[in-house]
Amino acid sequence: MGKVIYSMGVSLDGFIAGPRGEIAVVPDEELHRFHNEQTREVGVFLYGRRLYEVMSAWENYAEENPSGSEHELEFAGIWKQTPKVVFSRTLEKVEGNATLAKGDIAETVAGLKAQFEGDLGLGGADLASTFMRLGLIDEYQPVVHPVVAGGGTAFFPPLDERMSLKLVGTRTFASGAVYLRYQA
Numbered sequence: 710m711g712k713v714i715y716s717m718g719v720s721l722d723g724f725i726a727g728p729r730g731e732i733a734v735v736p737d738e739e740l741h742r743f744h745n746e747q748t749r750e751v752g753v754f755l756y757g758r759r760l761y762e763v764m765s766a767w768e769n770y771a772e773e774n775p776s777g778s779e780h781e782l783e784f785a786g787i788w789k790q791t792p793k794v795v796f797s798r799t800l801e802k803v804e805g806n807a808t809l810a811k812g813d814i815a816e817t818v819a820g821l822k823a824q825f826e827g828d829l830g831l832g833g834a835d836l837a838s839t840f841m842r843l844g845l846i847d848e849y850q851p852v853v854h855p856v857v858a859g860g861g862t863a864f865f866p867p868l869d870e871r872m873s874l875k876l877v878g879t880r881t882f883a884s885g886a887v888y889l890r891y892q893a
Contacts, residue, residue: 710822710823711825711828711829712828712829712847712848713755713822713831713840713845713846713847713848714751714828714829714830714846714848715837715841715849715850716830716831716848716850716851716852717832717834717851718733718735718851718886719851719852719853719864720734720857721853721856721857722857722858722859723863723864724860724862725834725863726834726858726862727859727860728859728860728861729861730861731861732763733854733861733862734852734854736886737883737884738780739882739883740882740886741780741781741784742780743882744784745780745783745787747850748787748791748830750827751827751829751830752791752792752825752828752829753791753792753793753794753821753824754788754829754830754832755794755796755810755818755829755830755831755832756793756794756833756836757795757796757797757832757833757835757836758796758797760833760836761793761795761800761833764832765804765805765807767784767785767788767789768789768805770782770785789806791806792807792808793806793807793808794808794809794810794817795807795808795809795810796810796814796817796839797810814840814843818845831846834864834866837866838866841865841866847892847893848877848890848892848893849889849890849891850888850889850890850891851864851888851889852889853887853889854884854885854886855885855886872893874891874892874893876891877890877891877892878890
C-alpha cells in the first residue's frame with residue numbers, strides 16, 4: 710500500500726508561494742529531472758483547488774510547447790498520465806484524468822490507497838494542513854531552495870502541538886537546493 714507523501718519546493722524561510730501568490734522557487738534542470746524520477750513513483754496526485762489549477766497547465770504543455778526542454782516535456786507526459794484527485798468545496802468539475810473527491814477525507818484516502826499502486830503525492834498547503842491534522846501524511850519531502858521569500862504561503866501550517874519526524878534521506882543539488890525526506 711502506498712504512502713501519502715507531501716512534497717513541494719520551499720524557500721529557506723518556509724514558503725511555497727511568495728507574498729503575491731507567485732511560486733516561491735523554480736527548479737533548474739537537475740532538480741526538474743529529480744522531480745521527474747519522483748513523480749514516476751506516484752500512483753495518484755492529491756491536490757487542493759489552487760494547486761490543481763496551477764498544475765493543470767501541464768495537461769496540454771507538450772502540445773502547446775513542442776520545442777520545450779526535454780525534461781519539461783518528460784514531466785508533462787508523466788503528469789498527464791497520472792490520475793489526480795482534487796479536494797475542493799468550490800470546483801464543480803475537473804478535466805483530463807482528474808476526479809473531484811467527495812465525502813470524508815480519511816475514508817477517501819483509505820480507498821485511494823487500496824485502489825492505486827504507488828504513492829499518493831499530496832500537494833497544496835491548505836490541503837496538506839487538513840491532512841496533517843488528520844494524521845494522514847506518511848512522509849514529508851520538502852526541497853529547500855536557497856531563496857528567502859519573505860512571506861506568503863507556508864509549507865507547514867501553524868500546529869497546536871509539536872510534531873517529531875525521522876530523517877530518512879537527503880540530497881543536495883548543484884543549485885544549493887536540498888531535498889529532505891522525513892517519515893512521520
